[in-house]
Structure formats: structure tokens, C-alpha cells
Amino acid sequence: MKQKVAIFRSTLLQISETFIRDQANTLSSWEPILIGRTELNGGLKTPNIKREIVPELGSTLHRLFHFWLQRPETDLVQKLQQLQVSLVHAHFGTDATRIWPSVKAAKLPMLVTLHGQDINIHRKWWEAGHGGLRGKVYPRRLLSMAKDPSVYFIAVSKAIKQKAIEYGIPEEKINVSYIGVDTARFEPGSLPIGQRRKRILFVGRMVEKKAPLAMIRAYAEVRIRIPDIELVMIGTGPLLEDAKQLAKELAVDVEFLGTQSSDEVLAQLHQAQVFCLPSVTAENGDAEGLPIAILEAMSCGIPCIATRHSGNQEAISNNFTGYLIPEKGHVEFVEVLTLILNNPENLYSMSKNARHRATQYFNIQLNSTLLEANYIISTGQNYAQ
Template sequence: MLRVAVVRGWYLPISETFIYSELVNVKSVSPIVCCKKIVNLEHFPFKPIYQYKDNDDLIDILRIQKISLIHARFGVTGADLLEVKKELGIPMLTSFHGFDLPTNAKSMRRYGDRLQHLFEQGDAFTVTSENMKEILIKYGCSPDKIFVHHSGINVSKFSYKKRTARENETITVLTVGRLVEKKGMEYLIEAVHRVHQHYPGIRLRIAGDGQLKRTLEKQVERLKLDGIVKFLGEVSHQAVVEEMKKAHLFALASTTDNVGNQEGIPNVLKEAMACGMPVLSTKHAGIPELVEDGKSGFLVPERDPVALAERLLHLVQHAEDWEKFGTHGRKTVEQFFNIDRQIENLERIYSLLLSK
């Protein structure tokens, strides 16, 4: 069986369950992992994993392991590995996921002049949405090299649950994400503050950690939302699943941050929809390719807490609509974003590159 080296700087940040799902489910090739640092191995057990110090070290590893294809996770990694690809004379697939887009000023500083070399010398690229594909084309990548490959989820791990609420019942809204600007947590907290004035029974649970935690905690204190908004900190993926079982609604207020960093299509939205939760999110990046406004939930403009509050209050006050939103969301994920279908798509891309 042909061997593929999945190369990622760190193996594996806690938020990147999508990479792990592909590693353990792909069947047509034999994958290995190559990285510079190993973290969270207890959450993502996998063998074999090889650590490397620099490109020369990586070249030796790939030669010894008789690797036929490099799969670079994230564009910046692909740019770093161009000399490895050239030295070994093997094809390279590079997957873009969001922060690595050329619209992100920080990523562009890392690319320097290497992005165009990557587009020219790279054999193929995957993106997680049509929106992301258009961005790569705009910056000079040939559309013939780009495959839209959604990050799939294992739908069977997320039990569908019909969401209901009695009149004046406490309603729990869940959000999951790193506490960084891109996740738009400040706008969601402001929206909950507005809704709380009309419906005191609303509660927000925030799963995630990050550099904005203290800023957001101060916002909660200022708005007198202690006891209304709960910070759960960084939690395991299984703990997220348990939170989804208990919550009524899911919200994610994603936004383009001040350096141009964007989402792809967040897996956590797919997971929430698979669980049957109505979702509230933003018209951001690839999210409208997953969430159909008015069918599986609602979408509002980025950075608009007033619109978020209006739609959130509507959801809170119209629990009779939750079931139709939840069933539509579950069907969408089952049909288009399940891991089995996306693994098949990835294996087709691998096969195409290996046949060359």
C-alpha cells in the first residue's frame, strides 16, 4: 500500500479533530504523521509519528519510509516544504483551512514571495469551501488544481435529539471556540445581554480558552451577566459532545479579524446541527454553504450584536420551530458533511495525484 506523509507543525491542536478523523479513517493509503512538536497525544492517539527538526531531517525520514505523497496541512506548511518536494521528486497536496489564506496579513508575512511558488509548484490544493476556492484563485492559484473538500464529521457519534422547551423554561445557548477575535465572542455576549432583558431565563455556556478570556470576563462583569454567562475553559471533544446533548440552541458569531483571518466552515457548527440543535451564526466565509438561513437556523451580518440579539430572541420565543430547524440541519450534515463521504473524496484526490 502506498504511503502518504501528513505533515503538520504540531500534532495536534485540540481543535483539529478533522485532521485526526481523516488520519484514522483513510483506507486506500497508509498514512504517517511528521511534525516538529507532539501535543495532545492522549486525545489523538496515532502511530507512526515522526518528529523532525528541519527539512533535511524530514527528507531523510520520508526517504526511509518510502513516502509517495506529501500532504501538507495548512498553506504555510506547504510553502515550507517546497524544497522537500523538489528534493524527493514526489507530488504534494496542500490543504488550506482558514488562517492560512492570503487574505490574512500575518500569513502573508510568513509566505513572503513563496505563495506564488507554492501555487506554481504544488500539485493540488484542497479548500473547505467555495468561498475559499475563490480567494485562492484571486491570488493566483489555477482553478484546475483546487478541490473543495469539506471537513467531514462522524455523524454516528452525534445523536439527534429533538429540542423542546416549556414556557418560561431556562434556555441554554452553547458556543464553542477559541477565545480569539475571529470567533466573535464579544458580539454574542452583547447579544445575550440584550436578550436577557426580555427573557431572563437565557443562559450562555462558552467552551474554549484563549487570549481574550480576561477581556470577555470583564465584559460579562460590566454587563452584570454573572450567573448568566458561564466560561467552561478548554474542554475535550467528548465534553463538547456532552454539552451539546444538554443545550437547546447553538451560536457561533464568527467574524473576519483585523488582520483578515477567516474561518473555513467550522466543524463545531456541523456537530451542533448533527445533534439537532437550531443554530445561529454569521454570513461569514463558508458558513452560508452549511447553514441555510431560515431552514437550519439563522444567519446575520458579522459584528452585529443587535441582529444577533433579534434572531436569538426569536429562537428563544419560538420553540415550536426548533424541530424543523434541527431535522433540516441533521439531514444537511448527513448528506454533505459526513466523514465517510469526505474520506472517499480525499482518497480520490490521493489516487489522482499518485497516478501521476
């Protein structure tokens, strides 16, 4: 009989969080159960995974009282015990710190996946209250939780592991485990990459760290040199209107598609010649972990141009599967984008190399096997106490 793992995310489930669904679906030795506090209207469907909603009960004052005193939520404790799970796997440190009192009361071990935002944002930003009242104590509670022998961590990249160590989490409690992508589904399209229109694809939230405005500025400059290029941008967020206004000011046509399903992202990848994500470190420290969008593009044989920071350097081999550019390196961005679109022979070789690297290192089947090894380590450590 398979052991059960409760995969926790406070809200089930953002359209952009297909990585949680896909990772859970790929487990072979464990039975996943998604647990959340709220159900997102119109959110991501998970027909093959059992879902449980355990809402926070009581008034706002009652919930804050429990939170500040770090008291377990009886309903959540009872649900975890009723489901007979062997492990709780929480995505994002922010979610993990909020449920830890209940997980501990249920006498269960917990494995926490650190994605980026939850470990990159400066402690002072949280402590100043910019992340809300509960966020003020997040850094302190994360480090306190990390001391418990029943808590272990997964970093989605080597860069995130290093950030977690610098944050104060003991190195021996952190393993690197890439999430990966379904390389059988995200495969090269039928139209050879060199025969496609000169289309650039950007996929990411319209927020500071994804740098959508930098993408549009570079596109506008390259378009002067290559008039027939196109830019498609998938994603929404607070900078969407600014992005539209900038495209209008620069008099360039940009196709803004907003939020799209995974199927639509795949369809767009099959029409693109190059994928770009010129990410930056936000003012509050927020930065990439290892964007799934880059791995999906590589798996489809799309050369990627991305910033030389965080986990991007673990995925992209410079001048082999794509190009790495300096953070805020506008000149370099324009140059490599021009180079790759004007060199069909190099485009073909990079496409082949990107696909090979994705299948070799970022296949979700392989990485889910490594995840299950982390599940065993986490539960074994707990049983040994």
C-alpha cells in the same frame, strides 16, 4: 497493499485539531502517517495513527539559513523516503511552504489543505512581518510553490477556493473538499431539544474573528427578554479575560469552560438548544473557512446562528437549519436568537433539518472518500510527469 500518505502538521497535535485526526482515521484506501516537527505536551492523542517526529536540527541561525535559501532538510527528506510514502498531505499553507523544499527533494507530490487563516490574511500583513520573520515571505513562496506541477490544493469550502483564486493560485489546481464530521458519533442527544433548558453554546477560540464579545453582548440583551436563558462558552485565547470582564460589567452569568475535549463538546451539545458563532473578518483579513464546530452542532441536531460569510453559507440554510446574520449585525443577532428560543415548534423542525443536512453533505465518511479521490489525482499527476 495500501499506499501511504504522510499527513504533515508542524506541531502534533492541538486539542482543537481533532479534524486532522478524524479525517486520517477515516481513510480506507490509504495508510496515514502523521509527521510533525514537535510533539505538543498534553496535545491530542492519535492511538490508531502512526506518528513520526522529525525535529529541525541545528542552531536557530542554521535553521534560518536553510529556510531563507530554501534548502531541503536532510532528516526530513530521508524520513519521507524511509517511510515509502506516495504523497505528502500538508494541513495549512503556512506549514506547506516550509516543508516544500524537502518534499520536492524527496521527489514526492504534495496536496495542501487551505483552511482559512492561511489564505484569508492579507498579503501585506504577512509581508510587514506581523507573522514573524518566516511569515514575511509566506505569500511569495505560496504562489511560487503553486506553480509546481507536483503541488495541488484542497479548499475546505467554496468560499476558501474563491479566496485562493483571488490570491493567485490557479483555479484548476484547487478542489473543494469538506472535512466533515463523524455523524454517527455526533448525533442528537437523548433529551429532546424542546425539553432542554434554554442554553446557548459557543465553541471557538477566544480571538477576534470568533467574536466572543459580540456573543456576550447579544446574550445580555436577549436575557432581558428571556430571563431564564444560559450561555456556555468553550474555548480559550487572548480575549478570554476580556470576555470574562465584559460578562462581569454587563452583570450576566456566563459559564466559561476553557479548552475542552471533543467528548466534553459533545456532552455540551446534548444540553444546548442553540449554537452560536457570530464570526467577523479580523482586521488582518483572517476569517472562517468552514468551522467544524458548526458542523458538529448541526450533526447533533442543534440549530445554528452564524455570520453570513465564508463557508458558513454552505452549511447553514437560513430559516431552515438555523439563521445567517450580517457580519457585526448585533440587532439581527438579538432578534433571531430571541425568535428561535421563543418558538419551540420551529426549534424542533430546525433541529431535524440540521441533522439531515449534516448527514447528507458533511458526513466524514463521504468526504474522506472524496479526499482519497484527490490523493489519486495528486499522485497520478505526479507520475504522469
